[in-house]
Amino acid sequence: MTTASKETAVERGRRHQFKGVVQSDKADKTRVVMVEWTYRHPKYDKTLRKRSKFYIHDEKNESHAGDTIEFMATRPLSKLKRWRLVRIVEKARLPKTAAEPVKEAAV
Template sequence: MPVTLSLLQFPLSQLESLTLNGSSRPSLLRKPTAFSLTPRRTALPPIRAMKSMQGRVVCSTNDKTVSVEVTRLAPHPKYKRRVRKKKKFQAHDPDNQFKVGDYVQLEKSRPISKTKAFIAVPMPPRNVRKTPEAVPEDLGLPLESQQI
């Protein structure tokens, strides 16, 4: 009943454009209200998830582009065990400095091409042993057994 009453308010020329499959102008079908029902958007902080990732270079054949394989651990949907998931990303390498096997960090940037939105940044090696010269053997303090 309320639909027919609201349709009677419009002139006949506007009602002819209404069809059963919904191809009418949405402004004609709205009820007039004194205030807007659309929620106003507030300034929310941007989501910065996955801003940087680490991975291994698997292909460096292209000019100024490296293919980086990022491995992450994700829970299995059925067994709830963490399994390794791999994904390849194209990253920008402006100086062609990375070779296959290098570990790099991917920094999010503006889209550089259709498939590139990351910049490859060098990462320090993870398990580097310190040289013997860097580690002092004697601190210059006498041992407890040497004290009199």
């Protein structure tokens, strides 16, 4: 009986996982992530967009605004934070003007 309880303690159920875009990275170790999805209205049969805002715990401050991340449910960390960062799916793209150095004209 003890071995069965140990196995279930190690084996956890599937937790909720979502992908979203980081909207704000201003707070230390906290990210605000927007998740957007579409669904059909049951009566009017119209496609609608729904958005939800999640507060994510980012222990190493790895993600920044504009990054696409994957996150999962965890124990409550604060009043609003119940999610933690799993991985960064895609980094935000920088504008080309900031990435390229300006060339001076030869006189």
